[in-house]
Amino acid sequence: MTTPDIFANCRLADGRRVDLHVAKGRISDILPAEVGPAGPDRFDLGGRLVVPGFVDGHVHLDKTLLGLPFQAHRPGDTVAERIAIEKAVLRDLPVPVEQRAHALVTQMSRFGTVALRSHVDIDTDWGLSNLHALLRVREAVRAIMDIQIVAFPQNGILRDPGTAALLDEAIRAGADLIGGLDPAGIDSDIKGHLDVVFGIAERHGVGIDIHLHDAGALGCFELRDIAARTIAAGLQGRVAVAHAFALGYSDQADVDATAEALARAEVAIMTNEPGPVSMPPVARLRAAGVTVFAGSDNIRDAWSPYGNGDMLERAMLIGYRQGMKTDADLSHTFAMATTLPARVLGLGGDYGLAVGARADLVALDATSVPEALVARPSGRMVIKGGRVLDHASSFSESASY
């Protein structure tokens, strides 16, 4: 693996040509590009676009079927039905969760992702076994990926007695955040479900990341409840809600009131561009002051055969669906896969193209961020902590993904 002192001749998003100096894995200086000889200490990027590495704000490392032959999708009509089908699919897989998760992390890294937030199923059936597996994977891949873990009650909390205690235990065992799932749609008890989730967050001082598929007025009601509880708990800026399909529904006044509540509580919204269902309106939420960030969600798992972990493609899907076309809109969409999830994950000054930040970078065959988003060049060089990752050996002759 190459660990040069200078990444020379980088094109930044603002058009500047610079040399990025790196020391101890961090950007130590950003200077106007100078001509110099290539060598082990000076890696010439030939004017390629260099951006901070991608951040995947929502993924399920324990669910992926990557590493196995392609599996035909088994459909289910309700969330509850699909939960049961997933159980059946995952129970007897010949490939353990560590191996599948590792395959997915490696693939995501190849595409240029340097940090991710993964949910992990916690229920009375799996117990903490998937969490322990992901904690091992996190250690194993530390050199290429930063992983945050959310203890996720995929099977509900109240409808699966014993889960609340397991979630508490999961945080003590190393999960970074507490999750939740459709307080109304799955547990049929909004207050009961959120009492457990916010209770654990307050007890352990951790952030919250809740899956919310509940639609329309019901989903908006729950979002406002979450916003109110966030302020009451002093958790502003540390709560995210994933999917929030309700924000895409047709009652504009309800959506606006909900957006205002989310902005006030600094609750962020994750979207993956959900395909056939309604999608949170990114520009409208942004105008209301709500951070909307991107994540892959399902990647080749029992929920969906789609997905590959490429956050540049994910940003394209979001931008395309939302009609983002101008350079400004495309640049914001790109931020949904870089700086915005970095902020939600709390990466702080460690992240970004700035002196002092970790040298977690991607070099792309593109001349600008808008072009990169629509063209999604396959030849990518990925740099993590100043090291050029091995899978980037395919950089010059174009990578295989």
Next chain:
Amino acid sequence: MTTPDIFANCRLADGRRVDLHVAKGRISDILPAEVGPAGPDRFDLGGRLVVPGFVDGHVHLDKTLLGLPFQAHRPGDTVAERIAIEKAVLRDLPVPVEQRAHALVTQMSRFGTVALRSHVDIDTDWGLSNLHALLRVREAVRAIMDIQIVAFPQNGILRDPGTAALLDEAIRAGADLIGGLDPAGIDSDIKGHLDVVFGIAERHGVGIDIHLHDAGALGCFELRDIAARTIAAGLQGRVAVAHAFALGYSDQADVDATAEALARAEVAIMTNEPGPVSMPPVARLRAAGVTVFAGSDNIRDAWSPYGNGDMLERAMLIGYRQGMKTDADLSHTFAMATTLPARVLGLGGDYGLAVGARADLVALDATSVPEALVARPSGRMVIKGGRVLDHASSFSESASY
């Protein structure tokens, strides 16, 4: 370029392993795979999935900005406004239409497209100049792509007097089909617009392909009018309507009645998965007997910075948006980029994986059609008329697209 007699060890969509024998550019035999030595006459595909080449049912070769540096998108609020902006963008380009169109055809061929239907702008400003350019391109690329050309009144017919005569002239000059555009939304005269379009079709015995963005009840009204005229003109099976956003609107009874009329008249619907606007419901239309096929539409042009000409990605976008997940649904979505547009284009027995058909094929690093659609492998070998195309030299080490 390689022109072997046998493409050996192919995996077909149904799982069979076969040797495809080719003579004079056509499939002469399909036999169970046999072990044999590789050589100039026997090209071993190593068990890769082999499918008929992709067919792009709707593209605008004259509009693309490919071959130029990336251009920032200039937004417009209405179709009329965007037409004017496009005029301004295209008027003074330093790269002529032939060169841009050629760049796009080459890129599409790399992705595995073997046939396409392109619209070409005809108006009193361009006259037939874009048509003449595309006719030259069609000749130049004949070895890698079959091109059908639709004379398209991008600027309207009635609102741009003189266009009707130019459209008629365009057909005489070599355009294969007559186009149309929003009879209500652009020309504000449904009868007047369709009289011209169907008049030209009947006079010259050509098919019809109409752009229809008009929404909701208005669009459905126009679709039923088109269906009725199709039957009256005896043009069943030779009329297509592109976009038809109206079919995605909320009045189910109106949509159902319209679908029934389209099915009866054998009017096919083209969708590219239109992003922010409503989309024709593929499964529902299919159940009603309507052929829905795929096209790229805009590829890096004044209308949209998105698009790359990859029909496998296009099929993924459609399948993802429409919630197609089972193997059967994914296979049907794949057909929307292969056999269904081939039927709409009237390719007949020339197309397909059958004895007698032209050897226009793509080999993919996938084990099945559903896997190919979700994974969209980049390493593709493209075979046109039995010849392995040069740009497939990157096949073994994975291509750069």
